[in-house]
Amino acid sequence: MKIHITSTPETNKSLIQEVIEVLKQSKGEFFEFVGLDPMEEEDLNILDPNLVNQNLDSYELSLDEILSICSKYKSINKIHTDDFLVVLTGMKIKEEWFSAFRKRAVFVDVNNWESLINNDRKYGISHQIFENIFQSLI
Numbered sequence: 303m304k305i306h307i308t309s310t311p312e313t314n315k316s317l318i319q320e321v322i323e324v325l326k327q328s329k330g331e332f333f334e335f336v337g338l339d340p341m342e343e344e345d346l347n348i349l350d351p352n353l354v355n356q357n358l359d360s361y362e363l364s365l366d367e368i369l370s371i372c373s374k375y376k377s378i379n380k381i382h383t384d385d386f387l388v389v390l391t392g393m394k395i396k397e398e399w400f401s402a403f404r405k406r407a408v409f410v411d412v413n414n415w416e417s418l419i420n421n422d423r424k425y426g427i428s429h430q431i432f433e434n435i436f437q438s439l440i
Contacts, residue, residue: 308338309390324428372407401430408434
């Protein structure tokens, strides 16, 4: 099963690779992790026209908006329906969820992990990815 991982524009590309390295430490060959380049701001404007001319640093996405962006990105980029897409985001989410999924599209908020764990956020983010994948398979 392939798990494609990307991010919204404000998230550092190196975080994608750091998270993939943590995920690859899991035993077994069931998952294949594929790092994608971060989305560009233009991509977001296409995926959600409400974002055009918005200040993305202060705009708050609803849970439905971020999950819709994930699903549309997966479709537009022809990611197979059996594969997962994970979007790491530093954009503000109104409902303050750390992560959520819709079918096989997942988002994970990369902010505020230091308030939960005293370690590098890549571990909490990796946990959220696996958690959402397993929940979606139930």
